[in-house]
Amino acid sequence: MNTLAEENYLKSIYHLSMGDENVSTNQIAAALNTKASSVTDMLKKLADKALINYTRYQGVSLTPSGQKIAVSIIRKHRLWEYFLVEKLNFRWDQVHDMAEEMEHISSEELIDRLDKFMDYPQHDPHGEPIPDCNGNFKSSELKPVSALELNNSGVISGVRDQTSSFLQYLEKQELTIGKSIKVMEIIAFDHSVVLQIENKKEVHISREAANNLLVAL
Amino acid sequence: MNTLAEENYLKSIYHLSMGDENVSTNQIAAALNTKASSVTDMLKKLADKALINYTRYQGVSLTPSGQKIAVSIIRKHRLWEYFLVEKLNFRWDQVHDMAEEMEHISSEELIDRLDKFMDYPQHDPHGEPIPDCNGNFKSSELKPVSALELNNSGVISGVRDQTSSFLQYLEKQELTIGKSIKVMEIIAFDHSVVLQIENKKEVHISREAANNLLVAL
DNA sequence: TTCACAATTTAGATAAGTCTAAATTTTTTA
DNA sequence: TAAAAAATTTAGACTTATCTAAATTGTGAA
Numbered sequence: 001m002n003t004l005a006e007e008n009y010l011k012s013i014y015h016l017s018m019g020d021e022n023v024s025t026n027q028i029a030a031a032l033n034t035k036a037s038s039v040t041d042m043l044k045k046l047a048d049k050a051l052i053n054y055t056r057y058q059g060v061s062l063t064p065s066g067q068k069i070a071v072s073i074i075r076k077h078r079l080w081e082y083f084l085v086e087k088l089n090f091r092w093d094q095v096h097d098m099a100e101e102m103e104h105i106s107s108e109e110l111i112d113r114l115d116k117f118m119d120y121p122q123h124d125p126h127g128e129p130i131p132d133c134n135g136n137f138k139s140s141e142l143k144p145v146s147a148l149e150l151n152n153s154g155v156i157s158g159v160r161d162q163t164s165s166f167l168q169y170l171e172k173q174e175l176t177i178g179k180s181i182k183v184m185e186i187i188a189f190d191h192s193v194v195l196q197i198e199n200k201k202e203v204h205i206s207r208e209a210a211n212n213l214l215v216a217l
Numbered sequence: 218m219n220t221l222a223e224e225n226y227l228k229s230i231y232h233l234s235m236g237d238e239n240v241s242t243n244q245i246a247a248a249l250n251t252k253a254s255s256v257t258d259m260l261k262k263l264a265d266k267a268l269i270n271y272t273r274y275q276g277v278s279l280t281p282s283g284q285k286i287a288v289s290i291i292r293k294h295r296l297w298e299y300f301l302v303e304k305l306n307f308r309w310d311q312v313h314d315m316a317e318e319m320e321h322i323s324s325e326e327l328i329d330r331l332d333k334f335m336d337y338p339q340h341d342p343h344g345e346p347i348p349d350c351n352g353n354f355k356s357s358e359l360k361p362v363s364a365l366e367l368n369n370s371g372v373i374s375g376v377r378d379q380t381s382s383f384l385q386y387l388e389k390q391e392l393t394i395g396k397s398i399k400v401m402e403i404i405a406f407d408h409s410v411v412l413q414i415e416n417k418k419e420v421h422i423s424r425e426a427a428n429n430l431l432v433a434l
Numbered sequence: 435t436t437c438a439c440a441a442t443t444t445a446g447a448t449a450a451g452t453c454t455a456a457a458t459t460t461t462t463t464a
Numbered sequence: 465t466a467a468a469a470a471a472t473t474t475a476g477a478c479t480t481a482t483c484t485a486a487a488t489t490g491t492g493a494a
Binding site for chain 4: 241242243253254256257258273274
């Protein structure tokens with residue numbers, strides 16, 4: 001098995017590489033609140049174990065076996081979050097740190113039984129998809145935000161229009177991949193939409209933008 | 218908070234000191250599958266934190282704050298075991314190692330909610346009492362084995378006759394404090410009893426012995 | 435295209451927890 | 465009660481994961 005530190009590195013690399021490309025040492029250091037030199041050390045160790053592809057100064061990506069471990073940890077994290085909210089009645093904003101500890105409980109059988117006990121939930125309390133016991137995510141049919149109804153929520157998962165002007169606009173609005181959004185208001189006359197991002201800040205986007213921003217769930 | 222290693226030492230010391238007196242370095246080393254020298258190092262550390270009373274060569278006992286931590290870990294362990302058996306349908310002999318990991322999940326609120334979710338169970342799947350959120354064990358009224366009926370089970374928790382000959386006899390039969398027993402047979406003519414120890418070996422004890430051996434539950 | 439700066443890696447150190455081997459203390463026993 | 469045996473502690477070393485400071489590599493701007 002892998003150490004707690006290794007698992008956390010793999011998970012971070014997985015999350016950071018959602019925007020595909022290689023992940024940089026500094027990105028990982030920032031995500032894990034550690035120093036770049038510590039990251040370098042760990043990257044060598046993970047590369048030795050064949051869990052990442054690593055060449056000096058070039059950043060890293062997960063190998064298939066590294067990816068498998070990362071997905072398994074994410075599955076555990078999300079199932080425990082679901083448990084904490086649905087069974088123990090925690091609020092969705094209280095569960096992250098607890099799940100951060102629980103995701104390292106090693107037994108796969110335990111997590112599969114927990115999955116069954118909760119009747120195979122598809123999404124965690126934050127709307128993130130929960131991978132199944134084979135590591136497959138539900139083929140999330142992405143929908144444009146414009147197809148959502150009032151109070152629907154989802155996770156930003158893609159864009160239709162890939163021009164850099166649109167992407168730059170999204171970046172500025174903090175409407176980036178992985179963020180969860182909720183439809184707060186739909187303006188009838190121009191079909192523009194008010195979204196709440198990560199349960200915090202609200203933004204108002206045009207019908208055209210809503211047509212081109214894809215969400216999962 | 219305390220490290221995982223510290224928590225495991227405190228738990229071991231707690232369990233080993235059930236027979237009251239001071240616990241020896243070698244006893245702890247045996248329980249934790251480590252070396253006596255490692256134990257000595259840790260004892261110094263725990264003594265510095267005022268969690269144990271320690272004088273060189275004299276063994277250790279828990280201070281009130283050390284005891285409090287140990288009981289809290291035991292509470293977590295037993296509640297998780299109960300969860301695994303009652304909610305996830307594991308067998309009682311499968312859950313120990315998993316609970317060994319889960320007992321280190323730090324949140325007290327989590328464990329209190331889990332306790333409530335399961336409706337405040339009094340005993341874990343092995344019949345051990347579960348301390349409440351204040352660390353109090355249900356005042357387990359001890360019964361002599363002779364008062365049990367067929368198929369009843371319990372955990373050996375004390376003796377009436379404290380002569381060393383009786384204690385030595387119990388030691389030899391492996392009928393020691395903490396072992397769980399089940400009544401397999403009661404011989405009508407002499408009231409002797411056949412017990413199964415820890416779901417394994419069976420022993421046959423006299424009416425007199427059964428009268429003097431106390432179990433909880 | 436070169437140079438300055440940013441990113442990354444290396445070198446050397448630290449803390450936790452463990453180990454082996456040697457030294458010390460306690461206990462047993464003759 | 466003194467020597468032998470057992471238990472315990474100390475000394476010194478190792479591993480993991482981290483850090484700071486210095487060295488190296490890559491890259492963007494002039």
